[in-house]
Amino acid sequence: MAFKSKEKQTNCTYNPALDKYQDMDVFPEKNKEAREHLKDRNIRKEIEDELKKEAILKP
């Protein structure tokens, strides 16, 4: 049986009653908006490109 206890390290505890939300789209409007905003983009590549630019500009 999967069991997680995070109490010792953090302020977070596992509550099995919340497992029903793991695959649920609980904020559908907000996610739809994000999907539309980010579609056809590769965010990781955009961030990597920005980091490359930073590295070039560093003295």
Added chain:
Amino acid sequence: MLALKSMDLLGYFFSIQRDQLILGMNFEKYQIESEINSTYFEFISKGIQGNIVKVIKYSRIFEDQELYNLGFGDKNMVTGELDDSAISNNGDTDKVLATVASTLYEFFNEFPDSIVYAKGSSAGRTRLYQMNIARHFESIESDFDVFGELDGRIERFKKGINYNGFYVLKK
């Protein structure tokens, strides 16, 4: 005089502690509960308007990218409905934001190579995120890379710029 200096130092010490620990282990935060994969969290905000259940959800946006949208809102305990535009004015904004920030650690423990996208449900709320990132930027940047988006362009987060949204990666 010496006593006064000691008091000042003590105050200074605690102000530093407060700033440094907003995302760490000891800054005042609410106790949170999560589902098994650390993508959904709940906690109870206790303030001047009473007890309000807050919900945080990291939703994968696309199947082919490890990109997650950060959703945050209030849960109606009667209907179970979630509202990400509610303004609760519960007088505990710092504690609530520190609690939301602490879920980033939990999330990234499970999904270390992911990117989290955060944008408020309104321009005002995005601005609130912006101000809090700026206020605690020194402690945030020790654990996370934070980028802001402005007019469709992503750049390393800089204080004093009003971004449209934010991207967070674990260092």
